[in-house]
Amino acid sequence: MNNKHLGICPCCKTEVMPKIIEEKMIRDLCECPECNAKIMVCCTPGCQNYAQSGKILNNDFCPSCISEAPKAIGAALLGAATLATSIITILDYKNKE
Numbered sequence: 001m002n003n004k005h006l007g008i009c010p011c012c013k014t015e016v017m018p019k020i021i022e023e024k025m026i027r028d029l030c031e032c033p034e035c036n037a038k039i040m041v042c043c044t045p046g047c048q049n050y051a052q053s054g055k056i057l058n059n060d061f062c063p064s065c066i067s068e069a070p071k072a073i074g075a076a077l078l079g080a081a082t083l084a085t086s087i088i089t090i091l092d093y094k095n096k097e
Contacts, residue, residue: 004030004041007049010063011037018050026088029053043081060085 018030038053042062049062
């Protein structure tokens, strides 16, 4: 499979070009070539870094975007994005059945 763009892995904090391991409807699932963590592109517009992928839910934002988000806006943004990603993940899972 192809590689994604250069960005920072949230797990090993290394600048990497992750390998796409599963193409998805919204964000491709990738693997860090350094630490083998499952990662996805950060949802913040314009950010080129990566967020950690989980078995059930994914982190939508990279660590730097989470730490830079103002508290009031950040909580609402993170909650809405997590809800949207969860719904899309469930729909994607049901479509595969």
